[in-house]
Amino acid sequence: MQRKLIYMLSLVLAIVIASLLVYNHFKTPELAAPIDGNRYNRGHNIPGKLYWAGSEQDKMVALTFDDGPEEHWTPKILDILKEKKVKATFFVIGEEALKHPTMLKRIYSEGHVIGNHTFDHINLKKADSQQINQQLEECDSVIYNIIGETPKFVRPPFGFHNQVVDDVVYAKNKIIILWSIDTKDWTGKDTSTVEASVVSKMQNGYIVLQHDGASPKLAGSVEALPDIIDRLKDKGYTFVTVAELLNTQPYQ
Ligand SMILES: [Zn+2]
Numbered sequence: 001m002q003r004k005l006i007y008m009l010s011l012v013l014a015i016v017i018a019s020l021l022v023y024n025h026f027k028t029p030e031l032a033a034p035i036d037g038n039r040y041n042r043g044h045n046i047p048g049k050l051y052w053a054g055s056e057q058d059k060m061v062a063l064t065f066d067d068g069p070e071e072h073w074t075p076k077i078l079d080i081l082k083e084k085k086v087k088a089t090f091f092v093i094g095e096e097a098l099k100h101p102t103m104l105k106r107i108y109s110e111g112h113v114i115g116n117h118t119f120d121h122i123n124l125k126k127a128d129s130q131q132i133n134q135q136l137e138e139c140d141s142v143i144y145n146i147i148g149e150t151p152k153f154v155r156p157p158f159g160f161h162n163q164v165v166d167d168v169v170y171a172k173n174k175i176i177i178l179w180s181i182d183t184k185d186w187t188g189k190d191t192s193t194v195e196a197s198v199v200s201k202m203q204n205g206y207i208v209l210q211h212d213g214a215s216p217k218l219a220g221s222v223e224a225l226p227d228i229i230d231r232l233k234d235k236g237y238t239f240v241t242v243a244e245l246l247n248t249q250p251y252q
Pocket residue numbers: 066067117121157158
């Protein structure tokens with residue numbers, strides 16, 4: 001009887017260990033991103049309006065650039081995107097757009113999508129709903145005065161958000177976009193590090209975070225861009241804007 005019990009227990013233990021091994025093998029690799037929110041799921045309604053990735057079913061990638069526009073990195077990035085025939089999404093700071101309207105016009109006229117990254121890049125978690133609303137409206141109005149469009153997408157600075165932020169954004173019928181891969185390019189990462197961090201972590205529907213402003217250390221990130229695009233195209237990925245990734249309109 002005791003032998004039978006030991007046998008049964010060993011069997012159960014073996015099954016548990018085997019299951020854990022299989023689970024570990026197939027589970028999604030860890031993301032460097034704030035993966036709260038949803039992954040867009042083609043053909044299904046997902047409650048909430050916060051996304052960190054597109055559909056797992058689509059071999060698509062969305063490149064995003066934050067904190068511009070400015071006159072040094074933004075044109076270099078636009079030149080590369082034009083040469084590679086890739087459309088991306090730029091989350092712009094209202095204050096910067098006000099200073100560099102021509103560059104904002106160029107981003108827009110070259111077919112890229114423009115998103116709202118607040119007026120002066122504050123931590124929205126420390127703001128009340130009135131301040132959050134004001135940050136979004138001021139950024140919207142700068143963008144509207146330059147390109148005649150109001151962005152539907154919002155990226156909170158640093159990805160910082162809470163229920164108060166979410167409620168204000170959703171009440172304005174906007175969508176929060178986070179990211180799947182954070183290159184941390186603003187810290188001055190070199191070309192090969194940025195390239196490897198994007199290419200090695202890439203999965204279907206992923207959103208990449210890079211910067212075109214707010215840092216003098218973006219040379220590695222910008223230089224990595226052509227190779228990132230070529231290598232991912234070779235792997236069969238298509239580059240889309242966040243609007244195409246989520247099958248929605250970029251402006252409201
Ligand atoms: Zn930012």
